[in-house]
Amino acid sequence: MDVFSLLMDGFATSLSPLNLMIVLLGVTAGLFIGAMPGLGSVNGVAIVLPLTFIVPPSSAIILLCAIYYGAMYGGAVSSILLGIPGASTAVATTFDGRPMAQQGKAGLALIAAAVASFIGGTISVVLFTVFAAPLADLALKFGPAEEFALVLLAFTTFVGLGGDDVLKTIVMICLGLVLSTVGLDLISGQPRLIFGDLPGFYSGISFLVLAIGVYGIGEVLHTIETSKTAPQVTPARITFKELGAGFRAMNRLWRTMSVGSFLGFFVGMLPAAGATPASLMAYGIARSTSKKPDSFGKGNIEGVAAPETANNAASTGSLLPMLTLGIPGSPTTALLLGGMVMWGLVPGPMLFIEQPDFVWGLISSLYTANFAAVLINLALIPLFVWALRMPFTVLCAIVLVLCIVGGFAPSQKMHDVWLIAGFGIAGYLLRKADYPLAPLVLALVLGPLMEKSFRQTLIAEQGNVLAFVERPLSGTFIALAVLFFLLPLAKYLRKSPKDGVAPAQ
Amino acid sequence: MTVSFTRRAALGLASAAAMALAMPAVASDWKPQKPVEMVIMAGQGGGADRLARLFQSIIQKENLSSMPILPVNKGGGSGAEALRYLKDKEGDAHTIMATLNSYYTTPLRTDIGVDIEDYTPIARMALDTFVLWVNADSDIQTLDDYVAAVKAAGGEWKMGGTGTGQEDSLVTAMLEKEFGIKHTYVPFKGGGTVAKNLVGGHIDSTVNNPSEQMGFWQAGKSRPIAAFTADRIAVFPDVPTMTELGHEMVYTMQRSFVAPPGTPPEAVAYYTAMFEKLAESEEWQTYASEKALQTDLLTGDALQAYFLEERQRHNDILTSMGEIAGS
Incomplete structure (x- = not known):
């Protein structure tokens, strides 16, 4: 049977009344879970996993994928409304989403995020449908050297992200890298930087603790200070007129969204890379190819669309290595993998041959989940926007509570709450001194990956550093990374230092 | 970083949710309360x-x-x-x-x-048992081929495995000691990643557990050379054991x-x-x-x-x- 008829059989499964209901439920639940800072698709999937025994396996995986999808849509909501990325994949969405909300265009930003997510999701599902089998081999080509080169490429886009403040960006990247080395070393098993054997540091510093600290607490402190002199009300509303304007605005962003979709899908597909580098690179490309790069970081709708298409496309892409190789590309897909093992399905090269009903039922449900997610998300935007209109005195307290609960819940250690408080104050001071915070947070996410793959390559290649450029794939990435690094540097050197622009946050 | 967080987040959230639903404790017969x-x-x-x-x-x-x-x-x-x-x-x-x-x-x-x-x-x-694996594209068919190939590589043969000092590296060390050979040992975070890197050609051999290579083996992408067991493994009836090849290496x-x-x-x-x-x-x-x-x-x-x-x-x-x- 060819791909098309297999897919039609799949739709016969996924469009049954039970499965349709499951998709709607899952997407709605996922949307709210993703919208809460501190929660995300992993949490949603983990909670629901044991409940899936009451339905047949094909419905169970549809439920999990619907939650997964819904949460990816929801992740943009807290980035835009509160400026707190709930997951590392949504960091890039804050760059322009937050400024848009502050300018009273929260509704527009949310529409952009929803539509962009839909486009990214849909294009990547089509790619998945057509290329799933051959692309599995490409994922295998990714060894440690390629992983390192890819992460390096993601890093160099920061330099572009940091506006004209290349030096400050580099300082923040270095600080983030230092924080990322805290904890037990992956390769030798030795504890590093544990500050006199504080057990809390053994598991390292988690992304969320840092992000909640510098973005959540830092932002609250900053707003308290500024609103003392001038009470700040976010004028947020949403009308049908705005909805129409939103769609028209999106219409101009086809190029950005196509780039984001393809990039997201391919980067997401690579085991160990995933949606975070994908969303960053999409943002970086959108910014550097834009006619008005200076408008990025100040509420450009394109800056919301690019990372949102990419992270949704990547979430589909990361299903590919899980299904075809049995290697999870992200924490959530690792949970999905656990679920499949539970239902007696063995993910791996044989799955497509032995279980076509399951595979194609799943793929077709990605189409329906995507469609349901965009509709439900658009319907809920007025509710999200309404939440922003709360008096600041109330909102501030709620955000503070969300920050502390969201930071404590994952590991249930007071250690993390103290860290959040510390990072909050540090974040506030860094913001005052105009240091960009995104490179700090993202260096913490990407640092461990980069360090591990770098050392693995050097061990495998007997310490030959040239190995990174000799391999065709990693060599290409390194060349691109060097290019990305040099371009803004050249711009920086040409410009006079006094017209410096505030960096993206 | 995200990985460790999200797992724990899942747990924290789920436990909070489940605690709210938990039944009152029964003193005599102990049961988990959360x-x-x-x-x-x-x-x-x-x-x-x-x-x-x-x-x-x-x-x-x-x-x-x-x-x-x-x-x-x-x-x-x-x-x-x-x-x-x-x-x-x-x-x-x-x-x-x-x-x-x-x-x-x-x-x-x-x-x-x-x-x-x-x-x-x-x-x-x-x-669980251990098996010596190579990529299916490799010319190596027997243990003797393997030892010869590693010797010829002069210490640059890439053996992938889990963290240094973990099982895979011990089995590798047993191999080295038994045959007087030398590998370059490349540590990865988990056996699944090790298996994938073998099939992708980034490393030359592994000592994966059968379940880690099973999918790739069924797809014809990897080849078992010998099992570190005393008796043959039921699912690999044609794979000789180290013991029957005359090497006392059971792990x-x-x-x-x-x-x-x-x-x-x-x-x-x-x-x-x-x-x-x-x-x-x-x-x-x-x-x-x-x-x-x-x-x-x-x-x-x-x-x-x-x-x-x-x-x-x-x-x-x-x-x-x-x-x-x-x-």
Whole structure:
């Protein structure tokens, strides 16, 4: 049977009344879970996993994928409304989403995020449908050297992200890298930087603790200070007129969204890379190819669309290595993998041959989940926007509570709450001194990956550093990374230092 | 970073949700009152992880536990992260840990301030086997071919495996000692990643457990050369064992469960009974035979004695490898 008829059989499964209901439920639940800072698709999937025994396996995986999808849509909501990325994949969405909300265009930003997510999701599902089998081999080509080169490429886009403040960006990247080395070393098993054997540091510093600290607490402190002199009300509303304007605005962003979709899908597909580098690179490309790069970081709708298409496309892409190789590309897909093992399905090269009903039922449900997610998300935007209109005195307290609960819940250690408080104050001071915070947070996410793959390559290649450029794939990435690094540097050197622009946050 | 966070986030959230629903305690017959955390000493996707998740799923499916079991990966530092974590949970009746051989080797290699004698043994569920693998595109068909190829590579032969000092590196060291060969050992975070890197051609050989390579082997992408067992593995009837090839190299990986130090005895009894029922379940029996696992159940004092004996054995292996000074 060819791909098309297999897919039609799949739709016969996924469009049954039970499965349709499951998709709607899952997407709605996922949307709210993703919208809460501190929660995300992993949490949603983990909670629901044991409940899936009451339905047949094909419905169970549809439920999990619907939650997964819904949460990816929801992740943009807290980035835009509160400026707190709930997951590392949504960091890039804050760059322009937050400024848009502050300018009273929260509704527009949310529409952009929803539509962009839909486009990214849909294009990547089509790619998945057509290329799933051959692309599995490409994922295998990714060894440690390629992983390192890819992460390096993601890093160099920061330099572009940091506006004209290349030096400050580099300082923040270095600080983030230092924080990322805290904890037990992956390769030798030795504890590093544990500050006199504080057990809390053994598991390292988690992304969320840092992000909640510098973005959540830092932002609250900053707003308290500024609103003392001038009470700040976010004028947020949403009308049908705005909805129409939103769609028209999106219409101009086809190029950005196509780039984001393809990039997201391919980067997401690579085991160990995933949606975070994908969303960053999409943002970086959108910014550097834009006619008005200076408008990025100040509420450009394109800056919301690019990372949102990419992270949704990547979430589909990361299903590919899980299904075809049995290697999870992200924490959530690792949970999905656990679920499949539970239902007696063995993910791996044989799955497509032995279980076509399951595979194609799943793929077709990605189409329906995507469609349901965009509709439900658009319907809920007025509710999200309404939440922003709360008096600041109330909102501030709620955000503070969300920050502390969201930071404590994952590991249930007071250690993390103290860290959040510390990072909050540090974040506030860094913001005052105009240091960009995104490179700090993202260096913490990407640092461990980069360090591990770098050392693995050097061990495998007997310490030959040239190995990174000799391999065709990693060599290409390194060349691109060097290019990305040099371009803004050249711009920086040409410009006079006094017209410096505030960096993206 | 995100990985470790999100797992724990899942757990925290789920436990909060489940606690709200929890029934009032019954004093006489001990039952978990909140979700039970199942710490996994390895990263996602490897043999240890998949097996722990399988146990979790059978427990849920057969209703063997009154509360959900929530797997949490703490694979950092060859399991040191998990061992430290479990030590800090002293007296906690709602945490169990899925162990593998790094349960002995990690504390032997590095002083991380734990003594495994302090932990509470629950049940040994299985012994996993090791097989020498090469990429299916390789010319190597027999153990002799393999030894010759490694010798010809002059120390640059890339053997991939789990963290340095963990099982895969011990088996590699046994190979090196037996045949007088030298590998370049490349550590990865989990057996699943190791398997993928072999098939992708980034490393030259592995000593994966059968379950880690099963999918690739069925797809014709990897080739088993010899098994580190005494008897042939049922699923690989054509793969010779090291013993029959005349090399005394038998090594198994234990898959057991332990609880933190000072776990209340009634909780230990509960979990032991739970795993005894699990061991009899049909799903587990089927899985174990498909994946070439040996399923001799050990509990309580017998298990502790086994642990201590194995720790001594690993101490000897590591000392002879020059990995540790010996004691």
